[in-house]
Amino acid sequence: MQNDANVVPLNKAAPGQSPTSTAGRLPAALVTVRDKVVLQLRQAMQALFDNADDTLFEMADRATTNTEQSAFFEAMRDLRLKRKGIERGFLHKLVENFANLNQYEIGKAPQLDAVSFDNLSLVQNDELEESVAVDAMVNKVLSRDGVALAHLTTRLNTLVSRKVEDKTNPMGPRPLCEAFLEACRGLGVEIKVKLIILKLFEKYVLSEADQLYAEANHSLVAHGVLPELKSAPLRRSPQQQQRTAQSRSASEYVAEGAALADGGDYVDVEQQEAFGTLQALLAQARGSLAPRRAMPADAMPISSGDLMRLLSHLQSHLPVQSIEEVDVRQQLDHLLTRVSSKSGRSRVVGQVDEDVINLVSMLFEFILDDRSLPDSLKALIGRMQIPMLKVAVLDKTFFSRGSHPARRLLNEIASAALGWAEQTDLQRDSLYQKIEQVVMRLLNDFVDDPAIFAELLEDFTSFSGDERRRSELLEQRTRDAEEGRARAEMARQEVEHVLNQRLFGRTLPEVVVRLLQEAWSKVLLLTCLKHGIESEQWQSALATMDDLIWSVEPHEDPESRMRLLEMVPQLLKSLRDGLASAAFDPFSTGEFFSRLESLHVQAFQRFKQVEEAQVAEPAALLDDGIPLLDEEVEAVPAGPAMVAVVEEIVLVAPGETRAPEPEELLAEDDESLRKVDELRVGSWVEIQEDEEHKLRCKLAAVIKPSGRYIFVNRTGMKVLEKTRMGLAVEFRRNAVRLLDDALLFDRALESVIGNLRRLKNA
Known part of the structure; x- marks a missing residue:
């Protein structure tokens, strides 16, 4: 077919992209659309750059100062040198956005860039101007071609696994603007020139979005994708056709700003x-x-x-x-x-x-x-x-x-x-x-004058956007705190496990049991949180605990004495370093070490007495074999206070209680549990707390290790916490109602x- 020549191979559309990395994952209908879109946008980008020199030269000619004129000339030079790179980068990002339609995105932690306080306000102002310009461009396209884009998005959702919205559609105005801005990051131009380049992008690329969407919809219909979804054929008024055929200078377009793209001079028949x-x-x-009441005929x-x-x-x-x-x-x-x-x-x-x-x-x-x-x-x-x-x-x-x-x-x-x-x-x-x-x-x-609605819309979206950003920030902090709490709880359980494994059912000196339970448990907890239970640091902390327990147990053989002599200095150093790293109270640390020293001294004395007793044993008997009286042998010092660990050790954080709330147990196949499992983060619910009070809240996080569901209010503050079973019980008694967050007017x-x-x- 003649149109086959218009299909651009993936490796040509985006150099560096593996031809086999994504092509096989996209449906054939979508591959066809992608290749046609790449070709159309490549031609539009070429038109942009072909006209950029004339525009910037005209702007330089109109400049009122030498500095301003030099900035335009320098921008012309920079744009010529980086033209190919910008075009390739833009198309590469476009192809990448198509490829991501069939891939689930893995969240990454946000990267914080270094901030220069000297340039902070300047950077913020430039970014604000850039953001305002992009928002205006996007809104014009949505106002003019919103229906065609919505149809295109609906068709894409039938072809790919990821949920596609207008704002994430690779052909949508915002992804196109973001791809172009990303490709232009290397341009060393000031914000005034950058805004002019954005206007050129609007004129030569976004102004043809209606044609782009019409052809993409037509192509998908030809492949049998939702043919019943009727889109109006592309219609342009004579004025618009003349505008396309006889393109005015881009400087005039820049000066007019929003007036050109808004158009609105033809009737949308659909x-x-x-x-x-x-x-x-x-x-x-x-x-x-x-x-209505009957009306006269006249x-x-x-x-x-x-x-x-x-x-x-x-x-x-x-x-x-x-x-x-x-x-x-x-x-x-x-x-x-x-x-x-x-x-x-x-x-x-x-x-x-x-x-x-x-x-x-x-x-x-x-x-x-x-x-x-x-x-x-x-x-x-x-x-x-x-x-x-x-x-x-x-x-x-x-x-x-x-x-x-x-x-x-x-x-x-x-x-x-x-x-x-x-x-x-x-x-x-x-x-x-x-x-x-x-x-x-x-x-x-x-x-x-309906223009008041656009004005109020802009004002209200600005207000709600500020409110949403503040609530999202607090909501993220709430999630981080809850996830940290869950990690701490898991670490405490792990520490409890290793302590009970070593202490439960044993009788040891009271000071050692206290040292391990009150002090060394904090070292273990910190090590578990920072390094994990597979780490060398964790194994070293466990080994120190095992050595401490062995050192205070009764031993009589000479090998144990030599081991104790070699062990004690390093053991004390490891204990001291560990407690210091956990910021344990120095006064309590000194008390523990003083009593521990006494234990080890007594252990060495027992070794000595056992040896002396073994040497003196023959002399301690009379000729007739009658042993000496007990008081004739040197008395052994009294042993330390001992304690039997007969209850499992439970570690409780300050201000917390570990007693679980009693809750009704439901069968795993219960309908209420299914409703809980179908809840998604971000879902709004209304919970009937009692006869008079209802609580509206949003599911902010599901802490999987503990099975806790965290709910926040509209400011992002935590207002409710439920277990999976506890929430299912609320569903069962009809105290939870899902709130429909779909667009109100559309639902109506x-x-x-x-x-x-x-x-x-x-």
């Missing part, structure tokens, strides 16, 4: 068709949704503009009480009755606008009934119904475009509110205050469509 589908479903259910529909004015009137007179007490359709009927009486002619809402009203009403009925939203926030979110209705009247793509700012704002608010806990003092909660500000701003300022729309279909088939 989105209009989506609203038509909803209307068709509504047509089957009209009358049962909102029965009733005149009001225009959408008049409807907007009526809605604005309702919006400005919205009662303070819960929106659940306000029926927007009923309020509109009252206003229309008043208008009709004044004009002398019956006025009604047009059919299209009435369908919009019914759809939005059904959406908010779902939202206000959604159990995942806290009740205190439902009242606030419910007050957004009229602003959302006005947006839907103005723009029917509100129902079909997932990237619509109004929809995204509602979803962001609902997502942030998922972990919100009921409080008595609402005004002291920053999230409640922020949502209230957004709602009041809409009610007070929104008339007919899915529910509305499902209800309409049921009404149609009824």
Whole structure:
């Protein structure tokens, strides 16, 4: 076929990548898409670099200072020298992202770079500008081509093992931007020039994303991947076609910034068709949704503009009480009755606008009934119904475009509110205050310009992003603390095991038992945590403990005496070094060593007395074989205080209790245990603590060695800890309810469509 020449081999697309390392792991349909994408993006990158010189030269020509002009000329030179490397690096990263679709990523500990405090603020400002520019570019692509990208992502999920989202789709705007930035890391240019290069990337690469997604979707459909998922054919307005054919200078593009990519000067036919589908479903259910009084035959529909004015009137007179007490359709009927009486002619809402009203009403009925939203926030979110209705009247793509700012704002608010806990003092909660500000701003300022939603969306996502970063930081600290606690618990159990193995059932000097249990156990614990039980240090600590026990046991043979003489100096040194490394109390250490010295002295005295007794044994008998009286032999010093270890040693950390909570035991095949095992880290749940109190929390970690489930609140602070069995018992008594964290608007729309279909088939 002619198109075969367009297929780029993997080793050509990304030098250094093994041709066999990933190609066999990707489905054939995806390999075809990957190769075509590589070819398209290679051509786009060539166009970028071909035009970069002209752009930078034009910018240098417009420079107002010699320094600025020199910076542009130096950037031109640097870009020429590194052009091939950037292109190869970008395509290599693209191929790598495709390859990772069928591989599970192994988490790595974050690497901390060295920080120069002299340049810290400068670096942060540059990174901030770069991040803002990338976010703007990504948002434009999502706004313009979000549906096509969503279809592409859905198709990829049927082909690969990893969960793919728009933000992780190798062809998505963010991965493409990140791959390009990574390839440009070696450029020695200042941030102003870097932003210009980013704008060139937007113009020559991202501006063609619609074509990229259309061809990729078409290719996957040709391979039989979700052909029923219909994507609208690529349509461009004459203005856009002219813009592509007669490319303006990139410096003009840079100056215009967001204006060019936003476009929006053609109608998305697919989105209009989506609203038509909803209307068709509504047509089957009209009358049962909102029965209306009979109207005269000559009733005149009001225009959408008049409807907007009526809605604005309702919006400005919205009662303070819960929106659940306000029926927007009923309020509109009252206003229309008043208008009709004044004009002398019956006025009604047009059919299209009435369908919009019914759809939005059904959406908010779902939202206000959604159990995942806290009740205190439902009242606030419910007050957004009229602003959302006005947006839907103005723009029917509100129902079909997932990237619509109004929809995204509602979803962001609902997502942030998922972990919100009921409080008595609402005004002291920053999230409640922020949502209230957004709602009041809409009610007070929104008339007919939907741009306010994009503005509020940006402001709220910035706020929620800051909140999320703070909570993630605390959540990570909570996880680290719990994992450290689990490691410490395992180490304590190991130390308990070796102590009981050596001491349980034996009778030893009391000072030695105390030394091992109170002091040397800390040395063992620290060694286990730092080096592990397979390490040389651990074996050495065990050997020191064994030598100490042997040194205070009774021995009579000469070999034992020689061994003790050789052992004691090194034994004492090892004990002293170990206790010092564990920062054990020096005063207690001195007391232990003083008493230990007495034990060893007594041991040597016993050796001496045994030898003397063996030498003096013949002389100690009379001629008639009668032994001397006991008092005639030198008395042996009294032995040390001895203690029998008859109970297993249990080590308890300060402030902790080791008594396990009694809990009900369930069979391994119990349904409640299955529900626990299906819980995933990051899942939100609501737990009924008692009749009046509910706790909303997120599963932050599962500590596998101990089987503990750690839950945190929305700030990342630990609020609950349960064992696997204890959590299963809570499930069994229906005290745990999973919270749906899917996008609120999408769930509401899915529910509305499902209800309409049921009404149609009824």
